[in-house]
Amino acid sequence: MTSIDWTRNLSVGKGREPSFIRGMSSMQIGRGRRPNLFPNGMTCGWGYGSSWALNKLYCKAWELKEHLKKDKRKKDGVTKQQLNYIEQLINYCEEYGVVRDEMSMKQLFLKKYNLQFYGLTTENDYYAHLQDIENAVKTIQINHDEHKTIADQLLELGVVSSRQAANATQSYAIMWQNGSDIRQVVNRSLYFEHKSRLKQIGLDIGQPFDVTRMCPTLRRSEVIEVNPLPIPNWYHMPVASKSNVMPFKAIA
Template identity: 65%
Template sequence: MFFIDQLFIQQDHQDGGLPLVGRHVIERIDLETGEKLPPSVNQKILEGSFSTKLTVRCDGYRVRVEGNPSRWQRVDNLVGLRTIDECVEIYNHVLSLLDLPPFTKNTRFAHRQSPDGKKSTLLGNGAEITLIDWTRNHEIGKGKEQSFIRGLSSMQIGRGRAPKLYPDGNTCNWGEGSEWMMSKLYNKSVELKRHLKKDQRKKECPTEQTVSYINNLIDYCEGVGVVREEHSLRQKFLKRHNLQFYGIVTEDDFYHHLQDIETAMNTIQISHDEHQTIADQLLFSGVVKSRQAANATQSYFVMWQHGADLRQILKSSQFYEHKARLKAIGIDIGQKFDVSRMCPTLRRSEVIHVKPFHAPAWYQMPVVANSNVLPFKAYA
């Protein structure tokens, strides 16, 4: 089930007269006519509990809010708000405390007057969505997250959107930097660890209770192997498909555009391979008792792989000692190495099966009313 991870929304009020909201304002005057132009206002950043932030801006005519309503005033957003109405309810609560009018639903729209030769665009009488991120989680299986992400990173999705796999193998983007749409897969437990580490470096560190809750969440995500799928729909994409009109579009209208990664998952079969070094195999099998002995035998195995004749290098007793150790794990250095006949480091290979994510019973689900009773302050 998809939920909303980020929402940028704005609404114009033609009559103006709204209070200016931002960090500072720049008054503008047309130098040729002397006419006073609408002021330019930058954004005000609001900070709520758990280091959550929203940005609000009003130049007297246009009200705009940017942020992650599913994360606002919450410890995390592993599971978020599923409807646009719930997200707008959070934003409207913030606007009311800033003496700004709420976002309203569109009830009709008409064609906007456009210059000659330009395509006509639609104009609604309510709020306009300029960016929305849709997200869902998958259970991949413990330790299989990187194999899954790397497997899907081998494919283009949609209309030729090329993958970009990050060096650590925990994130893959398609369409990064696009003004239309970007899709992403990433390892959720790794992201939670990074955020926790970042929060703990701040002056106002999270409480022990919060840290304990997040650590439990990290353990749970690692245990079931949670990979997050995200689709960020930008303004050009929304306008191309007439998805910008809050109140007229529904959640179902978006789902049709969120199937590219699902299609790729149904096309490709991804396996998870577990590898062990020769030294680890010797220790695991009980062939040797010490890491030093395991490493010594492994070094001779590497020499054998590279074509060395160990009979000419080692004493006869040493050769047969290392040969016996390696034969115990299925490697015979008495034979000439042939790469096509063996894969000595592969311990196990299995197909990855993707399951729907199920939150643990103790997980604190998002409740709009809870977010709307907590105080917040201007950050900058």
């Protein structure tokens, strides 16, 4: 196998998809993989152009609407029943605020972890490599409604053990919010130390500060609750023989 796509659907609440995606786009994932937020704010990806792996988060209702426009322009091949079903899906995705989490494992990635052999791997073998987005979601815990300082958050979560260390890291975070490049202010070891601390409360000083991405509605446990999406009883599960997926071929 040369490529595998893994997907899951997340429910973030009606109308909260753009806020969730913009907030996630403030974070690097994995080993320093930089985010790429699309201008429409409905898609964010990590690893575009990479031969290793690509992660994406996108608003499912918005994507279905774009496909629906194309389907309606087709003269044949799409029945009214199919169009009605897609519109039903769109309404369902809007109601739950569905964000699709998608990871494409490329050939180099599969070879690195010996996951490329069809029939010799199980689904469980891949799970350990599908945690980058989940780990990033867990670190975004800023809630501006609490009105807590950065230093207080660092102390509360046990990221640092002293007020002095918390205040030092907070000062660099404030400089970053004011447009400073912290890499030009401190030496390399200090930069990565403060960066590591701040990432644990959802701030990434490795990215240019963008107030539109630092959304205050990203405290998972309170404001945006991220849940798996329940499958409605009317949903049509895909049938391989009727899908547009190319059949498997063994090539010597």
